[in-house]
Amino acid sequence: MSTLTSSPAATTATGTTRGLRLSGLNWLVWRQHRAGFWTILAATALCTVWIVYQRAQMTDYLNGIGWPHPKDENWSQDFHKYSSRLTSASYGLGLIPVLLGVFLGAPLLASDLENGTAKLVTSQSVSRVRWLTTKLGITALVVTVSTVALSLLFAWWWEPVKKENSVIDWTSGSAFDVTGPVPVALTLFTVIGGVAIGMLLRRTLVAMVVTFGFATLVQVVWGYFRMDLGNTITVTTHHGVADSSFPKLPDAAYQVDQWFITGSGKLLSWSTCADEQTDKARQACLHSKDVVGWSVDYLPLSQMSSMQWLGAGILLALTAGVTAFIFVWGRKRLV
Template identity: 65%
Template structure:
């Protein structure tokens, strides 16, 4: 009797332990299981995974290379004695680093065009051309959700890749940022590759390509038109770049020929215009009184009542604000493109 009781108790205990162990193992498996994509998200990622992984891998390699170049640059500057010594006295030793900045900046500026053509244009045009869109429309998922998932995943990939490249490029450039001879902050090489601008430009090009593909419904034609659209965006953006800042005017009243007559500007400031300033506050073009001799020029200045200079410039401190202001405009345009896509997609996206 006692033997039966002990056996029964032991069996019950083992059963409980087994159940508890199984429960713990199941809980551990659930906790350590990696999150998996499912549903529409899985479908879109699987369909475009080659393009997505290529973009992310290329961005990762570029980031690693720029991190290495940054280390090389810092070692050179420390050994050279910068900023105590001027880089202009480096006798060409800095040229390789300057060339590296220019080459990488040129490549980064091509990213909005490349992604617009090879990622944005085929995103919907391929599905509309080969009939995949009709197959998706026949399923239980709505076309709106399908479109939203495509745009969301594409935007996420663009965000991760461009923000990483922008941050690391800015970090690489930061030790010599005030040297206009390396990269002028007002140039597209610097302005378009740092801060929020790369993401904003790329997103507009990519989503613009998506909209073009949705309208044209032919992949090759959409890619050609998207190329023109992306290049046009870059040109227009570059044309209005300097209008994003608040122009500062500084004047002097020590004449125009004295050694210290010209107003001093902050380091890295971008000069927009310069004029002669008269005693009455009027501005005359700097070509005024462009006489052949110094004596005739001085007499002309006196007759015109020129008392000094008036200079318009943009300080380097405005760069970040200008970038965010410009990026907000680009984001607004992108939002308009997205709104068009959803309105178009409700009736024409099959």
């Protein structure tokens, strides 16, 4: 791409672009990091094959039991070996942001700064901004290709049993963080964060350790706020608070909270009057407090996608901010 701007004189063997042959900075960045990039792409390909195979096995079994209306009540016992593969795969996929942050993001600039090769590249006829752009661009592209593929594959594998909370609860990281746009955004944010950490610390090993801490922190904070992304739906009943009168929630709904509701609409804790010794005394207690029914807050499965996009949007905005910081800082100091 850049070699075509050369002056006609003195260029004895300028690289010409033929087909998919990389040139200029693209070639350099790919060549420098090709081991890492190929590892990521190869691992993605292997995962693809494995997931396709696993899903085929699982659907075979499910078809056999007449899913989604299993003939046998005890289907979940036999299904366990399929569902455990699904959950362990989701744990594995959940590690991707941390792994790529530590092994791809942190060394990306730190090793160039540590070994002086940043000086080498910037003393060629390319600007630091172009070098940074290419480096971050190709890295982001590889990360995106890999995580988009794995996200789609896992969602496809999980889809048949998505409504079955006992297999994987959609609100847990095992589902929420490895499907849709979330794994892409989480991984990009962690990787770019690792790049920034490496740029500031200028030492590969230290940067990797610190990035590991950063990636873990991101996971913890993300897990803490994950469910705040949805708009909880409240359902109320007025048929008393017996167990049988508990409102029916949609399949796979995630119950955020439950209350007793009084005739005046006041919410009381559901442990109100639980200390009464006899059922009769409890009824009297509830009656004296004018408890008329349940008020339940929940998140339906239908919100999952919008919550994921909202969360991913926030993460991508943060990623953009960190990227801007890398450019502002690195434009002058990246040597």
